[in-house]
Amino acid sequence: MRDPAPHPAPDSSTDPSTDPSTDPDDGSGFGSPAPLWRAVARRRPPGTDVRWRSPLRGPWLTSAFGLVLLVVLPVVTVTGLLSYAAYGPRFDQAYPGDVGFLRLPDFDWPTDPPWLYRLNQGLHVGLGLVVVPVVLAKLWSVIPKLFQWPPARSLAQVLERVSLLMLVGGLLFEIVTGVLNIQYDYVFGFSFYTAHYYGAWVFIAGFVVHVPLKLPTMVRALRGTSLREVMRTGREDTRPETGPGHGLIPADPDPPTLSRRGALGLVGGGSLLVLVLTAGQTVGGVARYAAVLMPRGRQPAGTFPVNKTAEAAGISREAVAGWRLTLTGGAAEVSLTREQLLALPQHTATLPIACVEGWSTTQTWTGVRLRDLARLAGVTDPSSARVDSIQESGLFRAASLQANQVAHADSMLALQVDGADLTLDHGYPARIMVPAIPGVHCTKWVGTIDFEAG
Numbered sequence: 001m002r003d004p005a006p007h008p009a010p011d012s013s014t015d016p017s018t019d020p021s022t023d024p025d026d027g028s029g030f031g032s033p034a035p036l037w038r039a040v041a042r043r044r045p046p047g048t049d050v051r052w053r054s055p056l057r058g059p060w061l062t063s064a065f066g067l068v069l070l071v072v073l074p075v076v077t078v079t080g081l082l083s084y085a086a087y088g089p090r091f092d093q094a095y096p097g098d099v100g101f102l103r104l105p106d107f108d109w110p111t112d113p114p115w116l117y118r119l120n121q122g123l124h125v126g127l128g129l130v131v132v133p134v135v136l137a138k139l140w141s142v143i144p145k146l147f148q149w150p151p152a153r154s155l156a157q158v159l160e161r162v163s164l165l166m167l168v169g170g171l172l173f174e175i176v177t178g179v180l181n182i183q184y185d186y187v188f189g190f191s192f193y194t195a196h197y198y199g200a201w202v203f204i205a206g207f208v209v210h211v212p213l214k215l216p217t218m219v220r221a222l223r224g225t226s227l228r229e230v231m232r233t234g235r236e237d238t239r240p241e242t243g244p245g246h247g248l249i250p251a252d253p254d255p256p257t258l259s260r261r262g263a264l265g266l267v268g269g270g271s272l273l274v275l276v277l278t279a280g281q282t283v284g285g286v287a288r289y290a291a292v293l294m295p296r297g298r299q300p301a302g303t304f305p306v307n308k309t310a311e312a313a314g315i316s317r318e319a320v321a322g323w324r325l326t327l328t329g330g331a332a333e334v335s336l337t338r339e340q341l342l343a344l345p346q347h348t349a350t351l352p353i354a355c356v357e358g359w360s361t362t363q364t365w366t367g368v369r370l371r372d373l374a375r376l377a378g379v380t381d382p383s384s385a386r387v388d389s390i391q392e393s394g395l396f397r398a399a400s401l402q403a404n405q406v407a408h409a410d411s412m413l414a415l416q417v418d419g420a421d422l423t424l425d426h427g428y429p430a431r432i433m434v435p436a437i438p439g440v441h442c443t444k445w446v447g448t449i450d451f452e453a454g
């Protein structure tokens with residue numbers, strides 16, 4: 001069956017169905033007559049009159065990919081926004097600090113369960129990467145729309161097109177900045193967070209307009225042909241879709257080189273491959289060898305990832321030789337050597353480091369509880385604590401902790417990991433460990449903790 005939607009003829013200006021000059025009301029929404037609009041409609045840019053030939057293209061295939069994205073992208077978006085909230089915007093340690101009306105409500109990020117941020121960020125980064133093949137497949141499936149001329153025939157269509165541009169542009173931008181942030185050591189500095197945050201809102205705005213507009217079409221297309229039917233149809237029996245084409249079904253298709261089942265398998269296989277090549281970074285063990293796409297996947301056995309090495313942070317053995325911890329916020333400053341800290345009651349807890357990049361590792365930490373240190377400093381029930389590293393510069397040299405993060409029984413200034421002294425790379429002489437917190441706030445090479453009285 002022929003696609004009932006107007007298909008671009010070789011010279012669309014002679015096609016009465018696409019030539020608005022023959023239409024008393026051109027439906028452009030710009031009032032009639034709209035000479036400018038008609039002039040635009042008649043001038044299809046050269047080279048854009050492409051013949052799209054894949055018989056697989058059509059509302060069903062686009063909707064199938066769309067349904068996956070409809071389920072997955074909200075999870076990626078919400079976990080992304082939650083990650084921003086977990087960074088503690090009220091301490092201005094969530095970047096960008098000043099986002100005007102796009103600021104999320106402040107709330108205390110929970111400390112239970114301890115794997116909360118690990119799960120959140122694993123979902124955000126993991127699903128965000130795994131869904132890339134589906135995003136690309138969906139874009140492939142709607143390419144003919146990009147070449148439609150005139151680009152829009154009414155004001156409503158102009159708005160739809162703009163929302164689509166925001167959706168696609170925002171999504172591709174998020175994928176590119178996200179992947180670059182994982183692969184390179186914060187090449188963006190502050191601007192990664194800024195760019196990724198604003199990019200997210202551009203995407204969200206496009207998504208919120210696009211979904212309600214297309215949902216009825218999607219439901220109709222998916223109801224029209226069952227997945228079971230598609231999965232039973234081989235390449236030989238694959239035909240172009242019938243029914244409303246929405247500008248997707250080719251008027252003049254080539255014979256199929258792949259079944260729809262094959263196309264779904266190809267995209268699903270692509271996603272599975274991304275999963276295998278990335279998950280090993282978090283799963284560890286032999287899976288680690290498969291994590292070739294992840295910079296922190298290939299750690300020697302028995303070790304766990306180092307985000308920033310001591311060398312990169314400018315910390316040497318000599319620099320920490322006469323190290324003392326300074327506690328402030330109470331009536332008098334308190335200064336403690338590592339030996340004095342080791343002589344205090346020690347607490348042991350198994351806690352994850354969960355980086356914003358999506359990798360995580362769970363180890364057993366031993367050290368002094370933060371609430372014990374607050375008491376030593378002379379501050380009961382601190383409302384927050386500011387932790388400073390002896391690292392002189394760098395984005396992550398300091399962090400602020402909320403009241404519940406200081407008070408938690410498993411929150412500590414860790415001196416040891418897995419029964420041995422911390423290595424210099426993992427923060428020797430002492431580092432922060434707090435349940436459910438983003439890895440970036442597990443400050444290494446701690447020099448000062450300033451407790452804010454409650």
Ligand SMILES: Nc1nc2c(c(=O)[nH]1)N[C@H]1C(S)=C(S)[C@@H](COP(=O)(O)O)O[C@H]1N2
Nearest residue numbers: 305306307308355389396439440442443444
């Ligand atoms: N002083 C300091 N502490 C820091 C960082 C840093 O750059 N400087 N990086 C943080 C980040 S982003 C993470 S994910 C964890 C990683 O800890 P690890 O290197 O021991 O695995 O350390 C955190 N602590």
Ligand SMILES: [Mo]
Nearest residue numbers: 355356439440
């Ligand atoms: Mo991190």
